[in-house]
Amino acid sequence: MKELVIISGKGGTGKTSITGAFAALAGNSVLADCDVDAADLHLLLKPRIIQKHDFYGGSRALIRNELCTDCGKCREVCRFDAIEIRGPVSPHRQKTYQVDPVACEGCGLCAYFCPAQAIQFDPALNGEWYISGTNYGPMVHAQLGMAEGNSGKLVSLIRQEAKKIAEEEKIENLLIDGSPGIGCPVIASITGADQVLIITEPTLSGLHDLQRVAELTRHFHIPAMVGINKWDINEELTGEITRQAEELGLTMAGKIRYSRAVTEAQVKQMPIVEYTNDGISQDIRELWQVVMGELNKS
Ligand code: SF4
Ligand code: SF4
Numbered sequence: 001m002k003e004l005v006i007i008s009g010k011g012g013t014g015k016t017s018i019t020g021a022f023a024a025l026a027g028n029s030v031l032a033d034c035d036v037d038a039a040d041l042h043l044l045l046k047p048r049i050i051q052k053h054d055f056y057g058g059s060r061a062l063i064r065n066e067l068c069t070d071c072g073k074c075r076e077v078c079r080f081d082a083i084e085i086r087g088p089v090s091p092h093r094q095k096t097y098q099v100d101p102v103a104c105e106g107c108g109l110c111a112y113f114c115p116a117q118a119i120q121f122d123p124a125l126n127g128e129w130y131i132s133g134t135n136y137g138p139m140v141h142a143q144l145g146m147a148e149g150n151s152g153k154l155v156s157l158i159r160q161e162a163k164k165i166a167e168e169e170k171i172e173n174l175l176i177d178g179s180p181g182i183g184c185p186v187i188a189s190i191t192g193a194d195q196v197l198i199i200t201e202p203t204l205s206g207l208h209d210l211q212r213v214a215e216l217t218r219h220f221h222i223p224a225m226v227g228i229n230k231w232d233i234n235e236e237l238t239g240e241i242t243r244q245a246e247e248l249g250l251t252m253a254g255k256i257r258y259s260r261a262v263t264e265a266q267v268k269q270m271p272i273v274e275y276t277n278d279g280i281s282q283d284i285r286e287l288w289q290v291v292m293g294e295l296n297k298s
Contacts, residue, residue: 002295031136032159042132050132068118073110197227
């Protein structure tokens with residue numbers, strides 16, 4: 001089984017459209033959406049949910065008011081300002097302490113220091129994850145709750161489940177829509193992968209992001225390739241990115257032209273290669289051939 005992760009320095013570079021197109025070109029692969037903070041691969045691949053699971057990524061504090069003595073220790077020790085003081089609840093009780101569930105990072109310090117053992121510290125339901133069927137193979141994806149953290153843990157879980165399916169069903173390729181950026185979720189997306197494809201655009205921020213992402217892949221010793229999306233919007237910067245990729249020891253896998261058809265395909269909820277056979281689809285097919293060649297070598 002070979003695992004390819006498609007990533008980018010930031011969101012909105014076309015990474016998901018390219019993953020969706022690869023899914024259609026591969027025919028039968030296991031697909032995973034590890035961009036859990038902005039999951040949208042499902043919009044292109046229209047998965048049919050087969051299994052639904054709760055995701056408990058961490059714990060969250062909850063003050064039991066009947067035990068609380070209003071000493072204020074929890075508020076004093078919370079580094080995330082997650083404990084609020086609320087107004088009187090009765091003539092005998094002038095204030096109460098409450099945890100703001102959005103601000104709480106689940107560190108557990110308040111529960112440790114509470115002299116009255118008034119703070120419950122229970123696993124928090126952070127979202128759901130799914131195993132689905134698509135026309136292009138099984139898919140593992142998730143929905144993180146609003147303002148929920150722990151996305152790195154969820155990414156690791158999705159990858160692990162996707163690998164399990166690939167091994168059980170003897171499916172050769174695992175295609176992952178990775179998280180953007182260089183934080184914890186992207187590290188969880190790429191560690192141990194066979195190949196990474198970095199999608200970038202010919203802009204100054206694209207050039208800068210490429211360097212940061214390349215450092216990350218080098219640090220984790222993962223072979224990386226580069227695909228330049230919308231290369232023709234700035235040919236000079238495309239040339240600069242190509243030179244940069246060479247200096248960084250990255251394989252230049254291909255260039256994709258700008259096309260309005262990408263947005264049209266998104267509106268129709270179709271992978272671009274199924275929506276049109278025009279130039280952009282040819283570019284993606286060529287990119288896929290190079291990517292597959294590199295993946296098979298690894
Ligand atoms: S530390 Fe415990 S007893 Fe003191 S205010 Fe907080 S919850 Fe109440
Ligand atoms: S668990 Fe940590 S972050 Fe949450 S309220 Fe307690 S001290 Fe603050």
